[in-house]
Amino acid sequence: MLRHLDLLNVFLALRFKQPGYPDCLSRLGYLVHSIGVTILLGDGTRLAPDVVAQAHNLTLLTEVKGGKELEGDQLARMNRVTPADLREFAYLPIHDVSVHVVHVLYVCNEESREALTAGIGVRRATVAGFDGKRFRLSGTPLPDAALARCLEEARVNEMASPLTIVPFDDKSPEEEVAAFVVPEIIAGLVAGAGTFGPADILASTHGVVHQLTQSTGSGSERPALLKRVKTTLERLATAELAEWIERVPKQPTYRFKQDLALDPARRTRDLQRLRAATARYLGSQQQPGTPVQLPLLFGAGEAEDDPDRKPDLE
Amino acid sequence: MAASRGGWGMPEGDEDLGRTMVKTYLIEAHGTDSDDATLARMGDLGRKVGFDFSAAGEPGLFRLKKDNLIFWCDTSTPRFWRLHTTAIVSVADAAHDAIVSSAPWLDRVWVPPPYLESLADTVGGQMLTFSLSHNRRPLSDSDRPVTESDFVTLRLWASNASQTLRKLRKADVFPHAVSVRSVKFRSGADEPDGEFCVAEYFHNGKITVGGTSFDEHNRLLVKVLKDYGDLVRGFEDQYGIGVAGGAVVGQPIVLDLNWTVRDLEYAVQRIFASSEPFRLWGIPTRVRDGHYRARAVDLHVGGVLTFDITREHVVIQLPRGVCGNTVVRFLNNLQFHVNADAHTATA
Numbered sequence: 001m002l003r004h005l006d007l008l009n010v011f012l013a014l015r016f017k018q019p020g021y022p023d024c025l026s027r028l029g030y031l032v033h034s035i036g037v038t039i040l041l042g043d044g045t046r047l048a049p050d051v052v053a054q055a056h057n058l059t060l061l062t063e064v065k066g067g068k069e070l071e072g073d074q075l076a077r078m079n080r081v082t083p084a085d086l087r088e089f090a091y092l093p094i095h096d097v098s099v100h101v102v103h104v105l106y107v108c109n110e111e112s113r114e115a116l117t118a119g120i121g122v123r124r125a126t127v128a129g130f131d132g133k134r135f136r137l138s139g140t141p142l143p144d145a146a147l148a149r150c151l152e153e154a155r156v157n158e159m160a161s162p163l164t165i166v167p168f169d170d171k172s173p174e175e176e177v178a179a180f181v182v183p184e185i186i187a188g189l190v191a192g193a194g195t196f197g198p199a200d201i202l203a204s205t206h207g208v209v210h211q212l213t214q215s216t217g218s219g220s221e222r223p224a225l226l227k228r229v230k231t232t233l234e235r236l237a238t239a240e241l242a243e244w245i246e247r248v249p250k251q252p253t254y255r256f257k258q259d260l261a262l263d264p265a266r267r268t269r270d271l272q273r274l275r276a277a278t279a280r281y282l283g284s285q286q287q288p289g290t291p292v293q294l295p296l297l298f299g300a301g302e303a304e305d306d307p308d309r310k311p312d313l314e
Numbered sequence: 315m316a317a318s319r320g321g322w323g324m325p326e327g328d329e330d331l332g333r334t335m336v337k338t339y340l341i342e343a344h345g346t347d348s349d350d351a352t353l354a355r356m357g358d359l360g361r362k363v364g365f366d367f368s369a370a371g372e373p374g375l376f377r378l379k380k381d382n383l384i385f386w387c388d389t390s391t392p393r394f395w396r397l398h399t400t401a402i403v404s405v406a407d408a409a410h411d412a413i414v415s416s417a418p419w420l421d422r423v424w425v426p427p428p429y430l431e432s433l434a435d436t437v438g439g440q441m442l443t444f445s446l447s448h449n450r451r452p453l454s455d456s457d458r459p460v461t462e463s464d465f466v467t468l469r470l471w472a473s474n475a476s477q478t479l480r481k482l483r484k485a486d487v488f489p490h491a492v493s494v495r496s497v498k499f500r501s502g503a504d505e506p507d508g509e510f511c512v513a514e515y516f517h518n519g520k521i522t523v524g525g526t527s528f529d530e531h532n533r534l535l536v537k538v539l540k541d542y543g544d545l546v547r548g549f550e551d552q553y554g555i556g557v558a559g560g561a562v563v564g565q566p567i568v569l570d571l572n573w574t575v576r577d578l579e580y581a582v583q584r585i586f587a588s589s590e591p592f593r594l595w596g597i598p599t600r601v602r603d604g605h606y607r608a609r610a611v612d613l614h615v616g617g618v619l620t621f622d623i624t625r626e627h628v629v630i631q632l633p634r635g636v637c638g639n640t641v642v643r644f645l646n647n648l649q650f651h652v653n654a655d656a657h658t659a660t661a
Contacts (some may be wrong), residue, residue, distance in 0.1 A: 016555075018566050019627050019659075031561040091560070159624055161601055163566055163631055165555070167609075179597065183609045183618050186595050191418050191616035204618060207633050208555060208562055264415060271588035271595050271613065278597055 001109050002130070004066035005169045006162075008035075008050055010130055011062060011107045013162035015053070020157025024150035030055040035166065035209045036221050039081075039090045047077050052090065057100045058144050059086055065108040068115040078104045079124055101143050113138055132156065167205050170224035174232065175285040180205045181232045182278045185245060186271075189260055197253040198229040205229075240281040244274065336531070339397040339410045340423035340519035340539060342546070342639045343389070344615055349374075352389045355419065362416040363409075383409055394423060394539040396532075403522070410520070421614045421639050423519035423542055424646045427494040427654065430515055434476060437534055439501035441475040443514065447495035448488065450574060452591060453581040453651055463491035463574070490574055493654040502530040517646060542642075549638030556634025567641055569628040571648060571656035581652070582606045582623055588613060591647050596621070612640040627659075 002010065014025040015032050025032070034052040041047070051062040061078050083100035086092040094100050104125040108116055113129030117138040120127065127139045128151060135151040142148040167180045184201045202225055203210045233254055237245045245254050261267045346352045356376055360367035365378040365385070374390035378397075383405060388396040397413070399406045414420045434441035448466040466488045472478045475497075483492045495517050502510030502525070511525035513534065523531050555564035575581045579600070586596035586608050596610030598621075606623045617636035622629040628648070630641060648656040 012562075015562060016565055017568075018629050019568060019624075026565075033561050035562075093560070159602075159605055161605065161607070161622065163555075163622075163629075164607075164620055165562075179599070180609055183596065183611050186611045187616040187618050190595075190611060190613055204633075207635075208557060268589050275588060275595065275597060282597065 001111060002066070002132070003171070004064055005166060005172060007064045007066060007107055007109065007130065008166055008169075009162040009164060011051060011064060012165045014151075016163055018160065018163065020160030021162065022150065022154030022156065024147060024154060025053060025055075028055055028144070028147055028150065030060075030147075033092055034090070037090075039086075041081070041085050041089050045077055045080065047074070047081065049078065052086075052092070054092060054094075055144070055147075057096070059083070059092060059094070059100065059102050060105045061102065062105045062107060065106055065112060065116060068108075068112040068119075070116065070119045075104060075120065075123055075125055103140075103143050105142070106139075110136060133158065165208055168225075168228070170221060170228055172228070173285070174235075175282045177228050177232050178236070178278075178282055178285060181229055182236070182241075182281075185236070185241070186274060189244070189256055189274075192259070193256070195248060195253045195255045198226050198233060201229050201233070202226055236281065240277040240284075241274075243277075335400075335522045335524045336528070337399050337401070337403060337406045338521040338523060338531070338535060339406075340425075340521070340535070340542075341395045341397055341414060342421045342423055342637075343393060343395050344419040344421070344637050344639070346389065346395075346419075347392050355417075356387070356389070359413065359417060359420070363413055380409070385409070385413075391536060391539050391543075394543055396535055396539075407520075418614065418616045421637070421643070423539070424639070424643045425515060425517050425519060425538065425542065426545070426642065426646060427517055427649050428657075429541065430494045430497050430517060431479065433497055433515060433538070434499035434501075437499075437501050437537065439499040441479075441497055441499045442512070443469065443471050443496075443498035444475050444479050444494055445469040445496045446488075446491075446493055448491040448493040448650060448654060450491075450651055453584045454575050455577050455580050463488045466491045466493075490572070490653045490655050493650045495650075500525075501534055502527055517650070546638040546642060549632060549641050550634075550636075554632050554634035554636065554638075558634070564632075564634060567630040567632055568659040569630070569645060569648065569656055570626065570659045571628065571653045573625055574653050578604065578623070578625065579606070582608070586610050586621075591651060592644065594644075598623075612637070614643070615640065 012032065012035070013021055014023060015030065017023045017026055030053045032051060032053050036048065036050060038046055038048040049061040050064045053060045053062060061081065063074065081102050083094050083097040083102055086102065087094040087097060106116055106125055106127045108127060108129055110129035110131035113127050113136060117127045120139050124140050126137055126142045129136045133156050135154060137148055137152060168177045181201055184204050185196070188196050206225065234247070237247055237254060244257055246257050247254050260270050343355060346355050352374070356367055359365070360378065365380045367376050367378050370377045370386060374388060376387045376389065378385040378387055383401050384399060386398040388398070397410065414422055446466055446468040448463065450464045454464065470478065496514050498512065498514035500510060500512045502508065509527035509530055511523050511527055511531040513521050513523040513531060515521050525531070549567060553565050553567050555566070557563065573581065582598045585592045586594050586598050588595045593613040594610040595613055596608035598606045598608035601607050604625050608621045609618065610621055611618055615637045617640055618633070619636060619640060620631040630644070632638065632641060645656060645658065
């Protein structure tokens with residue numbers, strides 16, 4: 001069973017071209033206009049579809065379901081959305097509302113597809129179940145027959161993994177969050193940044209989501225994500241990276257306690273110490289049975305930059 | 315195969331010492347698309363490396379001076395600078411190294427080996443010399459036995475060097491190891507007293523040049539930089555993943571290659587170990603057997619990218635706004651240290 005985050009990335013990956021992975025949304029000209037953005041309609045109705053994708057005269061309000069249950073009146077709210085609503089309140093580029101169609105698509109694990117389809121009943125929504133290799137559709141037929149055909153014929157190569165467009169969510173294990181947060185800290189160190197905060201980190205790790213949020217409305221999951229990044233930074237600053245970063249007193253920001261060495265050999269050693277510290281942190285946070293593998297790193301004490309052992313001709 | 319040394323007026327021996335030749339270094343100066351930005355960056359650079367810098371009388375031309383060492387920095391091509399000097403090669407190389415490593419917004423121009431190979435023909439010149447450099451040892455477990463192509467270093471002068479290089483590749487003498495490190499060619503007038511230059515272009519953006527016409531040299535440099543700029547901006551504009559016009563744009567960059575190394579996991583560890591030649595910081599994880607993923611920091615410019623590595627491909631997620639030079643350098647390194655025939659499937 002894939003998690004909500006994994007299924008979300010599976011669906012978003014359809015927008016891109018990568019080896020072994022279907023590119024249905026990309027091939028059929030769909031544009032992804034929002035990821036996790038809350039839309040507030042004129043009558044006060046709030047909805048936050050995981051993905052809004054649009055092509056031609058069709059907007060897909062896509063909801064990703066890691067489980068088998070429909071969420072309250074979510075489907076009823078989404079079914080009430082009109083093209084005019086999307087144009088006026090979600091700022092989507094809809095030129096002719098009279099011919100535009102809004103449709104709801106649920107993406108779920110294949111194991112949950114029948115239960116979700118039963119829960120939807122006679123209401124308008126398509127369910128796409130994914131079993132790791134292919135999609136199966138049920139419920140209301142997709143208005144775009146070409147997309148339906150593409151999804152049903154698509155096969156995912158067993159060696160292919162979706163891109164990490166959304167790298168972690170508020171339910172991700174700590175080591176998964178840290179694996180994306182620490183490189184941003186290192187990038188700041190390399191670039192000579194003075195201070196940084198959780199919002200800066202999140203803007204970079206979730207660059208696509210962040211930019212869409214800025215342009216179209218409020219991100220429904222942003223506060224929870226920000227909290228996760230804050231927690232990770234606090235832990236790092238008091239544990240494995242305490243030598244390098246510290247929180248600015250009474251401020252929500254952090255600063256570097258030292259710069260990387262200017263001398264190239266010492267600089268490389270600094271960076272390798274940071275790698276070792278990061279690997280220790282990731283290893284310490286690893287929960288038994290989680291899908292994330294232990295980081296790959298050389299054994300302690302092994303010189304990684306021994307020029308005699310690994311000569312470079314340049 | 316006839317050895318053919320260049321006969322353009324430099325005494326035998328002096329050329330190798332680099333005493334009479336101009337050295338030009340091509341540099342990518344990220345974030346210098348305006349005159350003001352260039353001036354600010356130049357001042358920052360002078361302070362960091364200890365050079366006195368001053369305007370040199372022409373728009374975009376600066377003089378960098380430290381003791382007896384003088385560089386002329388031509389910044390008239392936005393983002394890509396030309397650093398000229400007549401200092402001896404060892405001193406010039408060391409100063410150039412110090413300059414590019416002094417600031418994260420500076421990187422070398424990494425001329426792709428296939429581009430080098432075609433450069434003489436592209437500019438209507440005649441290739442005189444080429445050199446190959448292929449070395450898989452940085453990414454291979456040294457305990458394993460070596461093959462005939464684990465490292466190749468070759469420098470060849472020939473009357474028809476282009477054809478010789480093509481024959482060498484076709485004969486498959488060094489399978490997946492014909493990595494062109496440099497090419498030397500003559501460009502301009504054919505007559506000995508005409509306007510010409512003889513330039514050797516290296517993959518790391520260094521050029522040594524002699525001849526009678528600096529203008530001809532400059533003409534070629536501008537062309538190379540234009541082509542290179544198009545390549546880098548192509549990665550950034552077409553493939554940078556982000557948001558434009560209210561929608562997600564970009565595509566992953568897919569590199570096709572067969573990994574010549576036997577232990578892919580070892581190679582992946584080395585690539586992200588913060589050291590030369592890749593200069594990437596990252597903690598790779600094994601997604602599954604034969605598939606590794608790393609969120610990595612480019613130690614030149616501090617950009618963060620995601621790499622997915624399998625036996626057949628490398629898939630790179632380049633965020634919009636991150637420097638495309640990183641991708642060019644990464645591919646260059648794969649061509650010099652893994653497989654000379656690695657190429658982009660998407661560009």
